[in-house]
Amino acid sequence: MNRQAKEIIIKYTFFVFSMVSxxxxxxxxxxxxxxxxxxxxxxxxxxxxxxxxxxPTYDPPSFGIFPLIVGSFIVTLIAILIAVPLGVLTAVYIxxxxxxxxxxxxxxxxxxxxxxxxxxxxxxxxxxxxxxLQETFDLPTGLNVINASVILAVMAIPTISSISxxxxxxxxxxxxxxxxxxxxxxxxxxxxxxxxxxxxxISTAVMLGMARxxxxxxxxxxxxxxxxxxxxxxxxxxxxxxASIAAEMGExxxxxxxxxxxxAIGIVLFCLTLAFNLIxxxxxxxxxxxxxxxx
Amino acid sequence: xxxxxxxxNVFFTLVRASALLxxxxxxxxxxxxxxxxxxxxxxxxxxxxxxxxxxxxxIMPAILGTVYLTLGAIAIGLPLGIASxxxxxxxxxxxxxxxxxxxxxxxxxxxxxxVFGLFGLGFFVIFLKFGSSILSGxxxxxxxILPTIIGASEEALKSVPQTFxxxxxxxxxxxxxxxxxxxxxxxLPGILTGSILGVGRAAGETAPIMFTAAAFFTAKLPxxxxxxxxxxxxxxxxxxxxxxxxxxxxxxQYGTALVLMIVVLGIDLFAIIIRGYMRKNKKx
Numbered sequence: 001m002n003r004q005a006k007e008i009i010i011k012y013t014f015f016v017f018s019m020v021s022x023x024x025x026x027x028x029x030x031x032x033x034x035x036x037x038x039x040x041x042x043x044x045x046x047x048x049x050x051x052x053x054x055x056p057t058y059d060p061p062s063f064g065i066f067p068l069i070v071g072s073f074i075v076t077l078i079a080i081l082i083a084v085p086l087g088v089l090t091a092v093y094i095x096x097x098x099x100x101x102x103x104x105x106x107x108x109x110x111x112x113x114x115x116x117x118x119x120x121x122x123x124x125x126x127x128x129x130x131x132x133l134q135e136t137f138d139l140p141t142g143l144n145v146i147n148a149s150v151i152l153a154v155m156a157i158p159t160i161s162s163i164s165x166x167x168x169x170x171x172x173x174x175x176x177x178x179x180x181x182x183x184x185x186x187x188x189x190x191x192x193x194x195x196x197x198x199x200x201x202i203s204t205a206v207m208l209g210m211a212r213x214x215x216x217x218x219x220x221x222x223x224x225x226x227x228x229x230x231x232x233x234x235x236x237x238x239x240x241x242x243a244s245i246a247a248e249m250g251e252x253x254x255x256x257x258x259x260x261x262x263x264a265i266g267i268v269l270f271c272l273t274l275a276f277n278l279i280x281x282x283x284x285x286x287x288x289x290x291x292x293x294x295x
Numbered sequence: 296x297x298x299x300x301x302x303x304n305v306f307f308t309l310v311r312a313s314a315l316l317x318x319x320x321x322x323x324x325x326x327x328x329x330x331x332x333x334x335x336x337x338x339x340x341x342x343x344x345x346x347x348x349x350x351x352x353x354i355m356p357a358i359l360g361t362v363y364l365t366l367g368a369i370a371i372g373l374p375l376g377i378a379s380x381x382x383x384x385x386x387x388x389x390x391x392x393x394x395x396x397x398x399x400x401x402x403x404x405x406x407x408x409x410v411f412g413l414f415g416l417g418f419f420v421i422f423l424k425f426g427s428s429i430l431s432g433x434x435x436x437x438x439x440i441l442p443t444i445i446g447a448s449e450e451a452l453k454s455v456p457q458t459f460x461x462x463x464x465x466x467x468x469x470x471x472x473x474x475x476x477x478x479x480x481x482x483l484p485g486i487l488t489g490s491i492l493g494v495g496r497a498a499g500e501t502a503p504i505m506f507t508a509a510a511f512f513t514a515k516l517p518x519x520x521x522x523x524x525x526x527x528x529x530x531x532x533x534x535x536x537x538x539x540x541x542x543x544x545x546x547x548q549y550g551t552a553l554v555l556m557i558v559v560l561g562i563d564l565f566a567i568i569i570r571g572y573m574r575k576n577k578k579x
Contacts, residue, residue, distance in 0.1 A: 003469055010471045011386050017378035018387070021445065022399035024438045028406060031417030089313040097310060106314055108567050113321045115492065115563040117499025118408075119528040120552050123535055124324050127331075127545075154320055161317070187303035208405070215407025217502040218528075222536060242409040242502070249416070249506050266413040270406065277405035281398055 032270060035255075036263030039063070043257075048264060054228040054239070056248065056258040063261045065268070067228050071238030072269075074145055074231060075224060076214045079152035083213075084206055086153070087160030094161075095168040096190055107162075114158035122222030125151040130223060139235050143225035146234040151219045156209040163208060167201020168194060200287035207280035211273045217242035241265050325556065332553030335546045341554070349512065349534065350543050354551050356516060360429075360524030361498055361558070363517065364508060367433020368440055368497040373490060375437070376444025380486075383445070384452035385474050404442035408502040411439050415507035430520040432508025439503055440493035447489020451482040484573055491566035499559040501528035527555040 040048070043063050051064015090110070094103050129150065130142030171194050179189040195202070225237020226247065245262050252258040343353035379400075387393045406414075415435030425431045455478050463473040501509075509529035517524050531551045534544045 007470055011382075014378055014382035014386055017375060018382035018396055020375050020379060021403045021441060022396060024441070025399050025403050025406075027418055028410065028414040031414045031422065032410070034422070035413070035417045086313045086317060089310045090317050093310045093314040097307065098314070104571070106318065108564075109318050109321050111492070111567060112560055112563055113317065115495050115499070115559055116321075116324065117501070117528055117555055117559050119499070119501045119531050120328065120556050120559075121324070123531055123548065123552050124327065126535055127548075128327055154324075157317060157320075185299050185303050187306045188299070191306070211405045215405075215410065217407065217409040217412075218532065221502075222532070242407060245409050245413065246502055246505060249413075263413055263417065266410050270410050273405050273407055273410075274402055277402050278398070281401055 028270065032263055032267045036260055036267050038255075039257060039260035039264045043261070048261070049268070052230075054244070056252075056261060061257060063257070065241065065244075065261075065265055067230050068239055068241045068244050068265065069268070070230050071224065071228075072214055072220075072240040072242070074238065075148045075152055075220060075240055076210055078145065078149035078234075079156055079213045080206065080210055082150065082153035083156040083160055083209055087157045087205070087209065088164050088202060090157070091161045091164035091168055092190060092195075095165050096186075096194065110158045110161050113154065114162075116155075118155065118216060118218040119222075121151050121154060122218040125219065125223035133235075137235065141225060141237060143223050144235045144237045145224070145231050148220050148224040148238070148240070149234075151223055152213045152216055155216055155219065156213045159212050160205045160209040163205035164198070164202045167198040167205065170201065171197045200283055203287075204280045204284040207276050207283065211276035211280070214240075214276070215242060215269060215273050217246050221246045241269050245269075325560070328549065328552050328556055331546075332549035332551075335550030336553060340550055345512070345547075349547070350540060354525075354527070354530060354547070354554065356513060357525040357527045357530040357551065358554065359516065360509070360526040361528070361555075363429050363524060364432045364436060364504060364526060365494060365498045367429060367520075368436035369490075369494055371434055371437025372440045372444050372493065372497075376441050376490065376493075377448050377486060379441075379445045380448030380452055381474060381479075384449045385470075385478065400442050400445055403438075404446075408439065408500055411435055411503040412506050414438075415503060420507055426521060427506070427508060427510070427523050428521045429508055429517060429524055432504045432524070432526075433520075435503045435507050436497040436500060439500065440490075440497050443493030443496065444486075444490045447493070448482070448486045451485025451489060452478060454485060455481045484569075488566045488570045488573065491562055495559045495562040495566075498562065499528055499555060501532055504529060505532075527551055527558070531555065 048063055048065060049069070050066050051062065052066050053062040053064045054067055055062040090106070094106055098106060125147055126143070129147050132142065133139060133144070133147055134142035175193050175197055176189055179193045184192070220240040221243040224240055224243055226239045226243060227237040228239040228244070229236075231238050245265055248258065249262050252262065340353040341358065342355050344356050345354065346352035383393065383396070412435065415431055419425045419431035419434050420427055459477050459481065460473055463477045464470070468476070504526055508524060509526045510523040511525075511533050513523060513525055531548055534548045534551070535541065
């Protein structure tokens, strides 16, 4: 075989390998739909999404996942409200203020935090945070919305912080220099020049942080409490979508309606995180800071 | 003027406080697990199987199971990830197809771990009939860490200076030989350290193995890739939430959490230190 033909074969072999991710994504969709779609022959999509009652084991069963969706969104939103200020400010500290040695340590700290296994964080929430909440606020249970949100925030912070830091780092030096030349203080430069210039990157970070939080399973499974009802306060327990899947899959008979409903929840969860990721991808490409606008 | 600097001081204090809070969160979590778990850990805990319906004994089968699953995930994720990255970094020309592949990789990275679990159950366990086994779990975890490995490998390949490739090509060496003999060896340390962070994730994940590989208790150690295994993360979860005697097994839960944390953070810390060392001693 001549050399050129060999090179072309090698090139296309690697091309095939690079398609593996896309193929796996396709297989995920295939598997979820194969196992989950049959549910909609028995339960309408509207009753499934907007139904208020999740009683999969009752007779007759009821498969309304609206309380689960609400549970997922509530813990995610509160987690994001906690994680965004902390994550972004820490990114500002790392990229703009911290001395070199603290910067290196803090970056490692964030990487280690990202590496903490979710089951360990969930366990921590169960045995440390929950009893503390229960005693301090005199609650029937410490496994509730606020506990899950705080632990989820800890999981989302590394994502938000490291992507924000990249965005801040990418702001051209000329922007900073121009601002200082106009007599702005360091704070004014950060707040009015650097942060706005990095806004698209930071939005991407927030979207990806949300995707991380809404899909996180072990934490909400272990500390959210598990009540499939719409919460009335921060101290009520909820049952977010991933928790329902993880808790019930082990007990449900193969290819029963309940089993199919859990896969259908998986479809909803997959679509939500896919949407978050696509929006993040769109924002980061559409509003990317290109060039530095020098003369 | 004073107001402006007052503003700045308040802002800087806030910024420092949030950085400190995050560091304290990590230290706090690590400390509590360490403090409560350290007394449980001894040689028997690590080398003996559980006894007395899980309330006594060690966690050896769970450690072994996690090692098997992690090695399996590496065996699947690493070659695929490196091959993928070689195409993206060395062969691809930016365009629609590459953009499509990149969006696919990003979306795969964002798929929730429990959805990976469902995928593993629906595809490997049921469709391919591998059953709940080391094989199904390893495949699921391998695809879970694929995006991390692709990202790390691509970055490492791109950090090899262009001049290396040009020098090689100018000697009449073919593209593939350049990649194989020049680029890959120079990028390999970077690829491996970056991938180790993905490996840490594979070892610590619970949801993807819940329906694909993990068993609450196995009487025998696995003898083939088609056997179910116990695994550290699943062991913690089951003992802490569904065990017959949650309070009685509390020390074992702490001990298992500590072992898992040491394994995962140890792997991560190792990668971080090696990477720092490599950056310091960079030759180009």
